[in-house]
Amino acid sequence: MGLRKNPRFLKGMAKMAEQAKSPKMFRFRIDDEGTEYYVTNKWPTSPKPPPEREYFQINDLLLDLDDITSQHVRPVTEEDDAQALRVWSRNPKKKDIRSDLYQLQQTLYETRSKTFEAYSNPLSSWRLGIYDVFSAALQAPPPNTPLMAQQGSIQSATTETRPSLLHQLCLKNGIEEQALKDDSVLLERFQSRINTFRSDQMAQISATQLSKALESQDSLEGLRRLISQYLSRDPSGIAFNPTPNTQQGSQPDLSLTIRVSCERFWQQNVQESPRDLLTFLGNLSERLSAREEHLGGALCGLGLKLSAEVCNPVISTKYFNMGSDVDHWRSSDQGLTDILYLLGTYLRHFISNPESHGLYGKSRTSLLELLIGSEYIATRTIRSVILEYLQDEHRTDMLPTASNAYAAYVVLLGHLGAAAALKHEMQLCGAGEIEGLRGNMDLGDSERQPDAVVAEAFQAAVDLLAVPPNQAADSASLNVATG
Structure with a gap:
């Protein structure tokens, strides 16, 4: 009987097949003679590494607990229990709460x-x-x-x-x-x-307290809000423009206080502030008019200056007329100074921005009417205020300012092309009818000569009239009222 038909051999092969399914340390073998033996099981491939696990760090104390002789091992105390309790009792949700x-x-x-x-x-x-x-x-x-x-920006007078x-x-x-x-x-x-x-606290405020609060404002927005709150409360007894009957020093001039604050804001932002301040003054004027109160001469003067900065003769006329209603231009030295600033600013527009100042057509007519008036409306004019100062013997301290204002007025007539009005002024000065312009030049008959500043102004105005006909102002042919 052949080896492969030997039952013992067949039994051994079956055992080897079974071991192949479940590998062990030793493997069963049979030689050619049918002798059984075992050999070391050699893996055909290296065993797979164990799956990766997340490792954690154990406290050194725990690692040394079994080492009684270690210097890191000590008996447990109550503090250890308290510390463990604190650590394991932490609750993130409670901490967030x-x-x-x-x-x-x-x-x-x-x-x-x-x-x-x-x-x-x-x-x-x-x-x-x-x-x-x-x-x-x-x-x-x-x-x-x-x-x-x-x-976005607030669509109001604020930045x-x-x-x-x-x-x-x-x-x-x-x-x-x-x-x-x-x-x-x-x-x-x-x-x-x-x-x-909501209470009556605002009604208990005095004019002095309100004046100090207005002075302390550091922005136009704060000033606007404070005044709006004051007017909304409708208190009585405090006027923006004190009447002549008010005792001297008993009530501060709120109009002047507001003007000082506004000029401070103006200096902080020369380019942007004029339009914002004009908007503020316009709104304040409307609210006071509804209460039958006046804006005050000081704020009228500020409005006159601001309107000249934005080159708007219509607004200039509005504030000039409002100031005339309370006789601000004659009763206050600041009034004449504001007029001089107005004239100088319009001259600056003509000189520095000859093409972009916007003084054309109706704007030029409005400016000319502000200077010398109109034959249809009898109102006070810039010219009349200046002449009153020049002819007032009791106001000689204001004579230099009035003389400079008159000179600026004359040059403006030249820029506007008002030849008839300029000729009339030259005749008055030549005849010595303007008291404040006499005797300031060493030119022969000094009593019949204007001062040097006005003489130079007339010369400059005459030179300005010598322009091509297509550039001459339409106001040259106006029949103006110079009285």
Whole structure:
């Protein structure tokens, strides 16, 4: 019987096949003679490494606990138990809640302190008013958009943006910043503060207190808000333009106080401020007119200067007439100084911007009527105010200013091409009919000669008239009233 048919051999092969399915350390073998033996099981491939695990660091103390002789091993104490309790009892959610609670307490404290500060200071320019609610509503963003997402400039006489203004209002009135993220919450906070501030505190304010508050404002926005709050309260007994019957020193001139603050803002921003300040003065004038109050001579003078800066003779005429209603130009030395500034500014426009000053057509006519008047309307003019100063023997201290103003007026006539008016002025000066212009030149009959400044002004005006006909002003043929 062959080896392959030997039952013992077949049994051994079956055992080897079974071992192939479950490998062990030793493998069973049979030689050619049928002898059974075992050999070391050699792996055909290296065993697979164990799957990777996330390792963690064990405290050195735990590693040495079994080593009794180690210097790092010591008996356990109560402090170890307390420390372990503190470490294993930490709760991140509880920690976050405590942090939120602390922030809420801080916000509540700041809110209460700012609210009390605003309530106790009725002259704060940042106290909320009903107009702030209307302003925020008019500037509302699109639906489903938080108010803070809106960007852009406020369409008013201010350079602040809407978000920054709202931040300032909330900060000064004790409204939490989170309210800015929800319009309904912001409206609720606004109404709550307005109801809190409703009292008769504003009616108890004196003119001196109001004047000091106006002087302390550091921005046009703050000045505008304070005046608006004052007028909204409708207090009695404080006028912007004190009447002559008011005792000297008993009531400050609020018009002058506001003018000083406005001129300070003007100096801070020479290029942008004139139009913003004119807008502010125009709105204030309208509100005071509705109360049958006057803007005040000082603010009329400021309006005259600002209107000249923006080169608008119509607005200049408006403020000149308003100042004439309270006799500001004759009763105050500042009035003549403002007129001199007006004339010099218009001259500057003619000289520095001959093509872009915008004085054409009706604007030139309006400026000429402001200077010398119109035959259809009998009103006070720039010329009449200057002549009153020149012929007033009791105001010799203002003679240099009046002489310079008259010289600027004469040159302006030349720029406007008013040949008839210029000729009339030359005849008056030549005849010595203007008292303040006599005897200041060493030219023969000094009593019949104007001073040197006016003489140079006449020469410059005559030179300006010698222009091509197509460039001559349309006012040269006007039948003006020079009285």
